[in-house]
Amino acid sequence: MPELPDLEAIQEFLLRELVGSRVSSVEVLQPIPIRRPTPEEFVRQLTGNLLTSVSRRGKFLLLSMESGHVLALNPMLTGRLQYCDARERRRARTCFILAFQGGRQLRYFDAKLMGKVYLVEESRTREIPRWEEMGPEALAPQVTLEVFRQRLRRHPGQIKNILVNDTFLTGIGNAYADEILFAAGVYPFRKRTSLSQEEAEALFRAMRQVLEEATTIVSSRMGDDIHVKIRDFLRVHGKGGQACPRCGGSVSQITANQRLTNYCHTCQPRLP
Numbered sequence: 176m177p178e179l180p181d182l183e184a185i186q187e188f189l190l191r192e193l194v195g196s197r198v199s200s201v202e203v204l205q206p207i208p209i210r211r212p213t214p215e216e217f218v219r220q221l222t223g224n225l226l227t228s229v230s231r232r233g234k235f236l237l238l239s240m241e242s243g244h245v246l247a248l249n250p251m252l253t254g255r256l257q258y259c260d261a262r263e264r265r266r267a268r269t270c271f272i273l274a275f276q277g278g279r280q281l282r283y284f285d286a287k288l289m290g291k292v293y294l295v296e297e298s299r300t301r302e303i304p305r306w307e308e309m310g311p312e313a314l315a316p317q318v319t320l321e322v323f324r325q326r327l328r329r330h331p332g333q334i335k336n337i338l339v340n341d342t343f344l345t346g347i348g349n350a351y352a353d354e355i356l357f358a359a360g361v362y363p364f365r366k367r368t369s370l371s372q373e374e375a376e377a378l379f380r381a382m383r384q385v386l387e388e389a390t391t392i393v394s395s396r397m398g399d400d401i402h403v404k405i406r407d408f409l410r411v412h413g414k415g416g417q418a419c420p421r422c423g424g425s426v427s428q429i430t431a432n433q434r435l436t437n438y439c440h441t442c443q444p445r446l447p
C-alpha cells in the first residue's frame with residue numbers, strides 16, 4: 176500500500192502538475208468504491224471545479240477543490256492513482272477519471288477495489304470513518320522522542336503491530352514498519368513492554384531516518400509514473416531469502432497477523 180514516502184511524493188507531484196487546473200470532465204466507471212455521494216453527484220460536484228490544493232493526512236491523499244469539497248483517497252492495498260494522457264489505454268478496474276483542461280487525466284484504478292474514496296465538504300472530513308482516531312503524522316515536528324515514548328506506552332502488544340496502527344502514528348504501513356525495525360535492530364514480534372528506553376529511542380531515530388530518506392528517494396525517482404510503487408531500494412521488506420545488507424545472512428520472511436514480515440534474525444534478535 177502507499178505509505179508516507181509514496182504519498183508525499185505523489186502529493187508533491189500533483190502540487191506541481193495539477194494544482195490550479197480545472198476539471199473539464201469526470202467519468203465514473205464501474206465498479207466504484209466511492210463512499211458518500213452517488214456517482215452522479217460525484218460527477219456533478221467535480222466537473223468544472225478547480226483543484227486548489229493537494230495535501231495528505233495519514234494514508235489519505237486530499238484533493239481540495241475551489242467549491243470547498245475535498246476528494247479524500249485512501250488507496251489501501253491495491254488502489255493507485257495514475258497521471259496520463261487522455262489517449263492512454265485504460266487499465267482494468269479504472270474506477271474514475273478526472274480530465275483536466277490541457278488534456279491530462281488523473282485516474283484511479285484499484286485491482287481489488289479495496290481503496291476508499293470520499294468526497295466531502297472541507298468542514299466534514301472528520302465524518303470520514305476512523306478520521307478522528309488517527310494519531311499524529313509520523314514525521315510531524317511535534318512528535319518528539321518524548322511524545323513517541325508516551326504514545327508507545329499507550330499501546331500493548333507487538334511492536335510491529337503498533338507501528339502500523341494509525342491510532343499510534345499515521346503514515347507507516349507494512350513495508351516501512353519492516354524497514355524501521357531493521358534499521359533499529361528490533362525483532363518485529365517483540366512485546367512493546369519488553370523494549371528498553373534505548374530501544375525505543377533507536378526506533379524513534381530509525382523511523383525519522385527511514386521515512387525521510389525514502390521520501391527523498393521516491394520523490395526523485397517517481398516522475399510521471401505516480402502509479403508505480405518504488406520499493407527496490409528497501410533493505411529487508413520484500414527481500415525474503417536474499418542477503419541481509421548488514422550481516423550477509425538470509426532475510427527471513429514470515430506471514431503473521433495477515434501480513435508479510437521480513438527481518439534478519441541475526442540483526443534483529445528475538446531477545447535483546
Ligand SMILES: [Zn+2]
Nearest residue numbers: 419422439442
Ligand atoms: Zn542481518
